[in-house]
Amino acid sequence: MSVPESGLAAAVAELTAELAAMRSDRARRRLVDLATGVLVSQLRIPPAEAGDHLTRLAASTGLGVPDMAADIVNGAAGAPSAAPGVPATSTGPPPAEARRMRRGVAAVLSNDTAADAAASLLEGSLRALGVRAVFLWRRTGTDCLELAGQAGAGPQEAEHWHWVPPEGEGPLHRALRSVAPVWLPAGTPPERGERLPGPAPEAARALVPLVRDGAVTGLALAVWPGPAELTEEIRRTVPALCAPTAYVLDAEAPVSAVPPLVTALLDVLDRPGAVLGADGAVAHLNPAALRALGGASRVGRPAAQVFPHTHAELLALAGRAAATTAPQVADRLPADGERRPLMRDVRVVPLGQGRAVALWRTSEDRGPLLTRALGRLERLASFEDDLAGGGSRWSEHAYAVFGLRPGDPPVPLRSLAPLLHPEDVPELQELLTTLAESHEGGQALVRVVRGDGGVRHVRIAAEPVLGGGAATGVVGVFQDVSAQHHTEVALNATFDQLSAVQRDAVLRNRLVLRLQHAIVPEAPTLETVPGLQVAARYRPAVEEDRVGGDWYDVQTLPGGKALVTVGDIAGHGIASATSMIALRGALRGLAFAERAPGRLMAWLNEVTLHTSSQPTATALAALFDRADHSLRWTSAGHPPPLLLRNGRARFLTGPHNVLLGALPGAAYEEATVQLRPGDTLLLYTDGFVERRHTGLDESLEAFRRAAELLGPGPPDEQADRLMTGVIGDTDDDTSLVVVRVA
Numbered sequence: 001m002s003v004p005e006s007g008l009a010a011a012v013a014e015l016t017a018e019l020a021a022m023r024s025d026r027a028r029r030r031l032v033d034l035a036t037g038v039l040v041s042q043l044r045i046p047p048a049e050a051g052d053h054l055t056r057l058a059a060s061t062g063l064g065v066p067d068m069a070a071d072i073v074n075g076a077a078g079a080p081s082a083a084p085g086v087p088a089t090s091t092g093p094p095p096a097e098a099r100r101m102r103r104g105v106a107a108v109l110s111n112d113t114a115a116d117a118a119a120s121l122l123e124g125s126l127r128a129l130g131v132r133a134v135f136l137w138r139r140t141g142t143d144c145l146e147l148a149g150q151a152g153a154g155p156q157e158a159e160h161w162h163w164v165p166p167e168g169e170g171p172l173h174r175a176l177r178s179v180a181p182v183w184l185p186a187g188t189p190p191e192r193g194e195r196l197p198g199p200a201p202e203a204a205r206a207l208v209p210l211v212r213d214g215a216v217t218g219l220a221l222a223v224w225p226g227p228a229e230l231t232e233e234i235r236r237t238v239p240a241l242c243a244p245t246a247y248v249l250d251a252e253a254p255v256s257a258v259p260p261l262v263t264a265l266l267d268v269l270d271r272p273g274a275v276l277g278a279d280g281a282v283a284h285l286n287p288a289a290l291r292a293l294g295g296a297s298r299v300g301r302p303a304a305q306v307f308p309h310t311h312a313e314l315l316a317l318a319g320r321a322a323a324t325t326a327p328q329v330a331d332r333l334p335a336d337g338e339r340r341p342l343m344r345d346v347r348v349v350p351l352g353q354g355r356a357v358a359l360w361r362t363s364e365d366r367g368p369l370l371t372r373a374l375g376r377l378e379r380l381a382s383f384e385d386d387l388a389g390g391g392s393r394w395s396e397h398a399y400a401v402f403g404l405r406p407g408d409p410p411v412p413l414r415s416l417a418p419l420l421h422p423e424d425v426p427e428l429q430e431l432l433t434t435l436a437e438s439h440e441g442g443q444a445l446v447r448v449v450r451g452d453g454g455v456r457h458v459r460i461a462a463e464p465v466l467g468g469g470a471a472t473g474v475v476g477v478f479q480d481v482s483a484q485h486h487t488e489v490a491l492n493a494t495f496d497q498l499s500a501v502q503r504d505a506v507l508r509n510r511l512v513l514r515l516q517h518a519i520v521p522e523a524p525t526l527e528t529v530p531g532l533q534v535a536a537r538y539r540p541a542v543e544e545d546r547v548g549g550d551w552y553d554v555q556t557l558p559g560g561k562a563l564v565t566v567g568d569i570a571g572h573g574i575a576s577a578t579s580m581i582a583l584r585g586a587l588r589g590l591a592f593a594e595r596a597p598g599r600l601m602a603w604l605n606e607v608t609l610h611t612s613s614q615p616t617a618t619a620l621a622a623l624f625d626r627a628d629h630s631l632r633w634t635s636a637g638h639p640p641p642l643l644l645r646n647g648r649a650r651f652l653t654g655p656h657n658v659l660l661g662a663l664p665g666a667a668y669e670e671a672t673v674q675l676r677p678g679d680t681l682l683l684y685t686d687g688f689v690e691r692r693h694t695g696l697d698e699s700l701e702a703f704r705r706a707a708e709l710l711g712p713g714p715p716d717e718q719a720d721r722l723m724t725g726v727i728g729d730t731d732d733d734t735s736l737v738v739v740r741v742a
Contacts (some may be wrong), residue, residue: 028065028066028106030106032051032054032065032066032069034069034073034106035054035068035069035070035072035073036050036051036054036069037050038072038073039053039054039072054068054069054072057072059637059656059658060656061656062639062640062656062696063696063697064696067695067696070102070106073102105240105241105243105244113149113248114136114138114148114149114245114248114249115148115149115150115151116149117136117149117244117245117248118134118135118136118149118150118151118245119149119151121134121151121241121242121245122134122151122152123151125237125241126222126238126241129234129237129238130224130225130228131152131222131223131224131238132152132198132199132203132223132224132225133150133151133152133153133197133198133222133223134150134151134152134220134221134222134223135147135149135150135153135158135161135197135220135221135223136148136149136150136210136218136219136220136245136248136249137164137172137218137219137220137221138217138218138249139176139216139217139218139219143166143173143176144163144164144165144166145163145164145172145173145176145218145219146162146163147161147162147163147164148218148249152223153197153223157197161197170194170195170196171184171188171194171196171207172196172207172219172221175207175208175209175219176209176216176219177216178209179209179211179216180209181206181207181208181209181235181238181239182206182207183206183230183235184196184204184205184206184207185204185227185228185229185230186202186204186227187200187201187202187203187204187205187227188201188205196221196223197221197223198223198224199223199225199226200226202226202227203223203224203225203226203227204223204224204226204227204228204230205221205222205223205224206221206222206230206234206235206238206239207219207220207221208220208221208222208238208239208242208243210242210243210245210246210249211243211246212246212247217246217249218245218246218249220242220245222238222242258275258283258284258355262275262284262351262357263275263284263286266284266286266357267286267287269286269288269359270288271288271359271360271361272285272286272288272289272291272292272293272359272360272361272362273285273286273288273289273357273358273359273360274286274289274306274357274358275351275355275356275357275358276303276314276315276318276355276356276357276358277354277355278322278353278354278355280302280303280304280315281300281301281302281303282298282299282300282301282302282303282306283299283300283355284299285298285299285306292362293306303315307342309334309342310333310334310342310343313330313333313334313335314333314343314346314348314358317330317346317348317356317358318348318356318358320348321348321349321350321356322350322354322355322356324350325350326350327347327348327349327350328347328348329346329347329348330343330346330348331344331345331346332344332346333346333360342362343360343361343362344360344361344362345360345361346358346359346360347359347360380397380477380478380479380480381394381395381396381397381398381400381401381477381478381479382394382395382398382475382476382477382478383395383398383410383413383474383475383476383477383478384473384474384475385412385413385414385473385474385475386472386473387471387472387473387474388472388473390412391412392410392411392412392413393410394410398410398478401448401456401458401478401480402419402448402450402456402478403448403450403451403452403454403456404451413428413431413432413460413462413474413476414432416428417429419448419449419450420446420447420448420449421446421447421448421449421455423447424444424445424446424447427444427445427446428444428446428460430442430444431443431444431460431462435462435463435464435471435474436464436471439464439466439471440464441461441462441463441464441476442461442462443459443460443461443462444459444460445457445458445459445460445481446458446460455482456480456482457480457481457482458478458479458480458481458482459478459479459481460476460477460478460479461476461477461479462474462475462476462477463475463476528556529554529556529562529624530556530560530562530626531562531624531626531629531741531742532562532624532626532739532740532741532742533714533715533739533740533742534554534564534715534737534738534739534740535714535715535716535718535719535737535738536552536554536719536735536736536737536738537719537720537722537723537735537736538550538552538733538734538735538736539687539723539733539734539735540733549567549568549569549570549571549572549576549577549579549580549615549617549733550566550567550568550569550580550685550687550733550734550735551565551566551567551568551569551580551583551584551735552564552565552566552567552683552735552737553565553566553584553587553588554737554739555588555591557591557592557594558592558594559594560626560627561594561623561624561625561626562623562624562626563591563597563600563621563622563623563624564621564622564624564681564683564737564739565584565587565619565620565621565622566619566620566638566683566684566685566735566737567580567583567584567587567617567618567619567620567638567660567685568617568618568619568638568685568686568687568735569583569615569616569617570615570616570617570618570659571615575613575615576615578613579608579611579613579615579617580617582607582611583604583607583608583611583615583617583619583660586604586607587600587604587619587621590603590604590607596623596632596670597621597622597623597632597633597634597668597670598634598667598668598669598670599668600621601619601621601634601636601657601660601668602666602667602668604619604636604660605636605660605661605662605663605664605666605668606664608660608661609661609664611661614661615660615661616659616660616661616662617636617659617660617661618635618636618637618638618639618659618660618685618686619635619636619638619660620633620634620635620636620638620639620641620683621633621634622641622681622683622739624675624739628674629674629675629676629677629741630672630673630674630675631672631673631674631675631681632670632671632672633652633654633670633671633672633673634654634655634657634668634669634670634671635654635655635657636657636658636659636660636668637656637657637658637659637660637662638685639684639685639686639689639700640652640653640654641681641682641683642681642682642684642703642704642707643673643679643680643681643682644679644680644681644682644707644708644710645676645678645679645680646678647708647711648708649704649705649707649708650704651700651704652671652673653671654669654670654671655668655669655670655671657669675741676741677741677742678740678741679740679741680715680718680738680739680740680741681738681739681740682707682722682736682737682738682739683736683737683739684703684734684735684736684737685733685734685735685736686732687732687733687734687735688703688734688735688736689702689703690732706722706725707722710722715738715739715740716738718738719736719738722736722738723736
């Protein structure tokens with residue numbers, strides 16, 4: 001049964017996303033491991049303690065663990081760092097840029113092959129700079145350039161630039177000898193008539209020699225879609241990100257150079273083939289060999305690892321071929337008759353310089369190709385009917401399909417009716433009519449009633465054999481599709497159940513979403529708070545099923561003070577929304593005890609720990625006293641408030657407390673700030689500032705600049721302007737509270 005194109009595309013997209021996530025996690029772990037090692041060396045503490053210290057540093061600075069790890073590694077390497085306690089230098093790129101570069105370097109070094117490194121380099125870093133394609137060449141001992149990996153280019157272009165000899169003295173080899181990067185903002189000069197990979201001659205390019213141990217071992221090429229301004233940041237970032245690929249190229253260097261003509265010939269063969277180096281390692285495997293060995297690339301490994309059961313005899317044949325300069329032949333390997341052969345019809349051809357090409361087959365059956373192909377498919381059997389002579393021939397699998405013994409005479413297609421369920425005999429007759437009268441092939445799905453009482457669902461596909469304008473025979477296959485049939489029935493029933501469950505889930509999701517919007521409306525009418533002007537805005541997530549856990553609240557307490565709160569439950573979905581409703585309601589009730597914000601947050605932490613879904617959350621509570629214009633506030637891992645005073649904006653600094661629901665008995669320290677008439681305070685959730693490809697520091701700085709550009713105006717107007725120009729792009733829900741001292 002064929003896979004629908006939509007299903008195949010979805011499967012490919014899902015696997016691609018899973019692979020990207022695995023690569024990202026591997027790069028993150030590599031960077032964290034490096035930072036942990038630096039802390040072990042600098043602080044002289046055990047690795048486990050260093051890992052905990054890294055996590056605490058990240059929480060205390062408001063950075064993610066990967067960003068904190070990047071700062072630590074950069075600090076150890078003498079690069080800029082924005083993290084407290086991490087050494088910084090006065091030269092080089094800004095800390096945020098250095099952090100991005102370190103993450104990109106870790107992503108490249110986490111790959112095992114040049115092809116994967118090229119993909120990580122492009123998708124993880126260079127595409128954000130406008131780069132369209134990346135090429136990585138390995139420098140051979142004869143000064144040729146062999147394409148080891150590429151991303152963003154088509155297969156024809158990659159094949160064209162797979163092997164670049166040095167005789168051309170083109171821009172690639174000039175860059176190779178220059179050792180310094182070569183920048184071509186407008187591509188190659190047209191008067192030279194030189195070619196480089198890329199969509200057009202005028203497309204911008206950067207050629208970066210790859211150096212390891214003081215020697216140029218390869219070349220990287222970054223290609224833009226057209227002319228581009230190659231800024232100072234680009235000229236600083238691209239070489240730094242490309243440099244680690246030299247280590248991937250070196251690690252993947254072939255055991256011995258294989259002439260391109262040999263690999264090209266091997267790759268078009270439908271039988272397995274391998275190139276054995278003079279040192280006993282495998283220098284090349286063609287696609288058929290990769291399939292025979294399970295699909296994993298083992299180039300560069302010793303033959304004993306690639307061919308564990310046959311390597312001794314295979315290398316002996318290669319040795320004799322090299323010594324005699326004549327092909328060597330073996331009927332089977334292993335040669336002894338006690339073990340099942342793994343290789344048949346083995347041919348070993350000398351290649352020169354101690355190398356050899358090995359060709360073999362893996363199938364024991366030397367019969368017709370059709371029979372061999374059918375034998376690979378389960379529950380599939382062939383038949384041939386001679387209409388003139390009346391005879392019939394079945395393959396051995398056909399007897400099991402009909403419940404007959406191998407010694408029983410085969411039954412011609414036209415005589416199968418007694419073996420079928422009576423209701424399916426018309427299907428067989430229609431197929432016979434199509435074969436005999438229309439001289440066309442066809443198929444039928446019938447039920448076979450076997451002698452043991454069992455019923456099998458069998459698909460019959462047949463073609464007429466024509467001679468002299470008449471059908472002289474019939475050939476075809478029987479396929480037992482009982483398991484498939486039963487599976488389809490079960491899947492249909494399961495699909496009906498899933499559809500009902502999905503409808504219920506959608507209904508529940510919509511109800512919770514409506515409840516959330518009722519509690520946290522997009523543009524609420526807030527209660528009047530003496531001494532303050534307050535406006536709040538809420539933007540739900542882009543996708544309806546990503547119902548989130550944002551909340552905000554403004555309430556006047558009996559003593560005349562005002563409590564402003566904002567929070568965000570981790571995750572999305574019904575559980576997050578219901579947890580948000582529970583915590584918001586709990587905090588609103590606890591607030592009437594008129595205790596300090598730190599005490600309220602400690603109580604709310606205990607409520608979170610005893611909530612059924614056991615969520616974690618960030619929150620910020622600020623208590624305003626209009627008598628002296630003081631503001632006492634505390635935060636549970638929440639982004640800091642932004643104070644706008646006289647057209648200048650700054651983030652308030654306060655203690656770094658743990659998230660809600662993280663630790664029982666946690667204490668929450670407070671900070672106090674004296675507000676002035678006309679001051680504006682901005683409280684928000686992380687969805688307001690977070691961006692997919694930007695660090696948190698840069699996002700907060702962009703938010704600060706946007707606040708300074710607001711100018712005078714009522715809080716409602718300022719809230720609308722900020723939400724219209726909101727800088728977050730993660731499609732998460734977003735909350736904003738604007739508080740002005742009257």
